Amino acid sequence: xxxxxxxxxxxxxxxxxxxxxxxxxxxxxxxxxxxxxxxxxxxxxxxxxxxxxxxxxxxxxxxxxxxxxxxxxxxxxxxxxxxxxxxxxxxxxxxxxxxxxxxxxxxxxxxxxxxxxxxxxxxxxxx
Amino acid sequence: xxxxxxxxxxxxxxxxxxxxxxxxxxxxxxxxxxxxxxxxxxxxxxxxxxxxxxxxxxxxxxxxxxxxxxxxxxxxxxxxxxxxxxxxxxxxxxxxxxxxxxxxxxxxxxxxxxxxxxxxxxxxxxxxxxxxxxxxxxxxxxxxxxxxxxxxxxxxxxxxxxxxxxxxxxxxxxxxxxxxxxxxxxxxxxxxxxxxxxxxxxxxxxxxxxxxxxxxxxxxxxxxxxxxxxxxxxxxxxxxxxxxxxxxxxxxxxxxxxxxxxxxxxxxxxxxxxxxxxxxxxxxxxxxxxxxxxxxxxxxxxxxxxxxxxxxxxxxxxxxxxxxxxxxxxxxxxxxxxxxxxxxxxxxxxxxxxxxxxx
Ligand code: SF4
Ligand code: SF4
Numbered sequence: 412x413x414x415x416x417x418x419x420x421x422x423x424x425x426x427x428x429x430x431x432x433x434x435x436x437x438x439x440x441x442x443x444x445x446x447x448x449x450x451x452x453x454x455x456x457x458x459x460x461x462x463x464x465x466x467x468x469x470x471x472x473x474x475x476x477x478x479x480x481x482x483x484x485x486x487x488x489x490x491x492x493x494x495x496x497x498x499x500x501x502x503x504x505x506x507x508x509x510x511x512x513x514x515x516x517x518x519x520x521x522x523x524x525x526x527x528x529x530x531x532x533x534x535x536x537x538x
Numbered sequence: 539x540x541x542x543x544x545x546x547x548x549x550x551x552x553x554x555x556x557x558x559x560x561x562x563x564x565x566x567x568x569x570x571x572x573x574x575x576x577x578x579x580x581x582x583x584x585x586x587x588x589x590x591x592x593x594x595x596x597x598x599x600x601x602x603x604x605x606x607x608x609x610x611x612x613x614x615x616x617x618x619x620x621x622x623x624x625x626x627x628x629x630x631x632x633x634x635x636x637x638x639x640x641x642x643x644x645x646x647x648x649x650x651x652x653x654x655x656x657x658x659x660x661x662x663x664x665x666x667x668x669x670x671x672x673x674x675x676x677x678x679x680x681x682x683x684x685x686x687x688x689x690x691x692x693x694x695x696x697x698x699x700x701x702x703x704x705x706x707x708x709x710x711x712x713x714x715x716x717x718x719x720x721x722x723x724x725x726x727x728x729x730x731x732x733x734x735x736x737x738x739x740x741x742x743x744x745x746x747x748x749x750x751x752x753x754x755x756x757x758x759x760x761x762x763x764x765x766x767x768x769x770x771x772x773x774x775x776x777x778x779x780x781x782x783x784x785x786x787x788x789x790x791x792x793x794x795x796x797x798x799x800x801x802x803x804x805x806x807x808x809x810x811x812x813x814x815x816x817x818x819x820x821x822x823x824x825x826x827x828x829x830x831x832x833x834x835x836x837x838x839x840x841x842x843x844x845x846x847x848x849x850x851x852x853x854x855x856x857x858x859x860x861x862x863x864x865x866x867x868x869x870x871x872x873x874x875x876x877x878x879x880x881x882x883x884x885x886x887x888x889x890x891x892x893x894x895x896x897x
Contacts, residue, residue: 416728417661420720430668440675444682444697467590467597490597490688495696504682 439508446489447507451480453520455501462493462502478522485515540565545878549578553656553882556892560885564878572873572881574866580896587856592618592826592847593692595856599843600686602858603894605648606836608641610894611690613843614856616770617832618692619822621847626820628772630694632813635772636707637677637687638834639802639809643714644673644685645837646795646802649889650721653792656882657734662724669717676707694819708810711803718803722796735789739872739884742786751868752861753839754798755888758791760784765835776808791887795837825851836861838889862888862895 424430432440441447458475470486471493473479494502509516543564549557557578563571583602587595600611612634619626651666674684680699681687689697699707725731741751746759756763757780764780766773781797783790826847833842839861846855865888872884 412729412732413727414729416724417665420665420724421661424665430671440678442679442682444680445678446682446688465591465594467594488597488601488686490686492594492597 435511441506441508443506445506445508446491446504448484448505448509449482449487449489449493450503450505451482451520452501452503453480453522455499456480456520456522457499458522459498461496461498465496466493478524479519480522481517481519483515483517484509485517542570547572547881547885551882553652553886554890555652556890558885558890558892560873560881562873562878562881567878569873569876569878569881572870574870576866576892576896578896579893583897584856584858587845587853589852591851592853593822595853596690596692597688599856600688600690602897603860603891604685605645605891606641606838606841606894607685608637608687608690609834609836609841610843610858611687612638612771613832613834613841614845615690615692616834617830617843617845618826618847618853620830620832621826621828621845622692622822622824624693624820624822626694627817628814629698629816630818630820631772632809633695633697633699633818634690635776636699636806636809636813637681637689638771639805640673640677642837643799643802644670644677645889646799647673647721649795649837649886650725650792653883653886654731656886657730659728659730662721662728662731665724666721669714669721672710672714672717676710679703680707691819693822694817696819698818704810704813708807711807715800715803718796718799722793722799725792725796731792732789734880734883735787735792736785737787737789738880739788739791739876739887740786741868741872743784745871746786746868749867749871750864751839752864753836753889754791754794755839755865755868757782758794758887759786765833765840768833770832770834772809775812776805778805788883788887795889825849826853829855838862838891839864858894858897860891860894860897862891865890866895 460473463471463473468486468488470483472481545562547560548554549559559575561573562569599614600607602610647666647670651663654662678684681689689695741759743760746756762780762782781794783794827849829846831842831844842859844857847853869888
């Protein structure tokens with residue numbers, strides 16, 4: 412039993428300065444693999460609803476008649492399950508974390524018009 | 539005899555990371571009896587199995603716990619794979635072992651920090667978490683998630699660790715070992731830790747067995763019981779010896795966890811040396827039929843995942859027996875007769891994970 416066994420560690424820490432970063436004013440550490448947030452390339456989406464069916468958090472709502480794809484970012488746990496079912500591979504997880512917020516963020520994406528497949532393809536190329 | 543009073547402890551209490559309620563019956567400053575009540579954060583995750591595809595449920599099973607999530611996911615997959623007769627690739631089993639041991643290290647470091655905090659030792663708390671961050675970095679680099687890895691799939695794992703990354707993990711091991719040695723030395727020698735833990739919260743060897751303690755609580759009372767000895771997954775090929783202490787007090791349980799950091803590190807090293815090349819995921823077709831219970835060793839002790847299926851894509855039943863629930867009766871025994879000031883320390887020595895206990 413001794414006292415002051417941490418003294419050297421404490422001194423080292425004092426000299427070295429803090430190990431933490433001041434998130435969110437400083438960006439968070441991310442790696443190539445980090446699951447930050449989910450995005451959808453809506454121009455490729457066929458509104459098949461597979462992502463909605465398999466989302467464990469019920470975060471996605473897809474409407475084929477309205478051609479909308481809605482994601483509740485507060486509910487999404489960024490598991491990537493929807494990605495593995497998407498037949499068009501238009502869902503993607505990006506590395507950056509979303510900024511902290513106090514309000515629910517619901518993202519609604521509207522797909523290009525189905526009647527004009529020509530325009531849609533051109534739009535896709537431009538994007 | 540002095541008058542008895544009841545003091546509520548929890549569900550909100552500075553040392554409790556999660557809500558559990560104890561009614562402490564006191565005589566002066568001495569606890570005569572502790573009456574636990576649970577059920578503050580029941581989320582009904584087991585029931586969800588009836589609504590979700592058994593493959594999507596892996597993500598939910600991982601979220602049963604916010605600390606030992608990886609092992610929950612892996613054990614659920616193990617049980618489903620068993621009833622479906624799926625043989626998963628050997629490499630996937632090794633990868634699961636590597637991530638499981640990282641999970642264990644980060645959980646034990648988290649606990650050591652919280653334990654130091656329960657004694658009011660803020661400095662040591664921060665230091666444990668500083669070291670833990672290095673483990674989380676490895677997790678994030680290799681899986682994409684710091685705490686919830688999300689790489690388990692029925693049939694294997696979804697991400698591989700390439701040779702370069704394995705080398706990088708191996709090269710970080712000596713540094714981690716030095717950090718662990720320093721932390722263990724502090725817990726082993728410091729006056730504050732010693733006076734707050736030695737001879738406190740006794741759980742005699744036979745009592746621990748009778749009350750069904752699991753994990754470090756049982757091993758701190760002299761029983762060499764560890765589910766990893768059963769050789770599930772890749773553990774049959776890895777050299778492993780459980781850590782056992784005989785003192786049966788808070789100090790013993792603390793040291794079991796501190797020493798397990800080193801065994802985990804050895805296991806990771808071992809697994810990196812022996813990992814075979816090959817696939818990481820077997821394609822799973824059809825729906826499961828039958829029932830099985832898989833056992834695995836979590837940082838807190840043995841966990842059991844029971845699944846029952848009848849050939850549909852939703853399982854009929856999923857039941858989890860978590861280590862914290864098994865450690866509540868021993869906790870009640872430890873608390874009887876202790877001083878009120880020691881209650882936080884004793885409660886923490888079972889490493890309560892209420893989130894996973896109540897699911
Ligand atoms: S699964 Fe893919 S293609 Fe289908 S609705 Fe979802 S995002 Fe669109
Ligand atoms: S990442 Fe997971 S939680 Fe988020 S929308 Fe996709 S399936 Fe749902």
